[in-house]
Amino acid sequence: KDKRLGALLESKPTCARHFYYNAETKSFAIEDPALIYFLKHLDWDRLRIDCGFKSDSKDYEYDFAISFAGENRDLARHLAKQLEIFDASVFYDENFESNFLGKAWSAQFLRIFGNDSRLVVCLLDKHHHDKIWPTFERECFTPRVADGDVIPIYLDDTKFVGIPHDLVGIMFKSKLAGEDWKKEADDVVLKLMERVA
Numbered sequence: 001k002d003k004r005l006g007a008l009l010e011s012k013p014t015c016a017r018h019f020y021y022n023a024e025t026k027s028f029a030i031e032d033p034a035l036i037y038f039l040k041h042l043d044w045d046r047l048r049i050d051c052g053f054k055s056d057s058k059d060y061e062y063d064f065a066i067s068f069a070g071e072n073r074d075l076a077r078h079l080a081k082q083l084e085i086f087d088a089s090v091f092y093d094e095n096f097e098s099n100f101l102g103k104a105w106s107a108q109f110l111r112i113f114g115n116d117s118r119l120v121v122c123l124l125d126k127h128h129h130d131k132i133w134p135t136f137e138r139e140c141f142t143p144r145v146a147d148g149d150v151i152p153i154y155l156d157d158t159k160f161v162g163i164p165h166d167l168v169g170i171m172f173k174s175k176l177a178g179e180d181w182k183k184e185a186d187d188v189v190l191k192l193m194e195r196v197a
Contacts, residue, residue, distance in 0.1 A: 069127030
């Protein structure tokens, strides 16, 4: 994000006249007092509606939280990286291990999968069904299924308690061997981003 803001100001002289940004100090300032006045008096709610943004009264720490079994870590990692390219905030456990040192994963997962993520993306297969941590995560997010906050990605035809068999999700047909699966995973990312748009 820092690089993009600097690049935008360098490539757009009009923006550079009105805004200051220093990438080293991460200082950002509006240089034009008239622009400050305009922004302070702008009807942000009207602008949001005119631009087509949805009204969401709740702020979430994460746009997506990814629940998966270790056997599907490559797919989960790829989804997380691709979603982050679209500036989505993603909870993917590997990225946050140092943040939670000294804290119980169970309490963190209860918070993240239960309340602090806009959507839960779950990679469902026999491993997710049989393993302890994915089962705990599933217990945390299952109450949100009825609200449409859980997006299942079906890796096989395993059935899960609390997740209706007719819940619309994404069938992931590729096997995680070779490189062919990444194209299908990228298509999944686009569908997920459409869902939050």
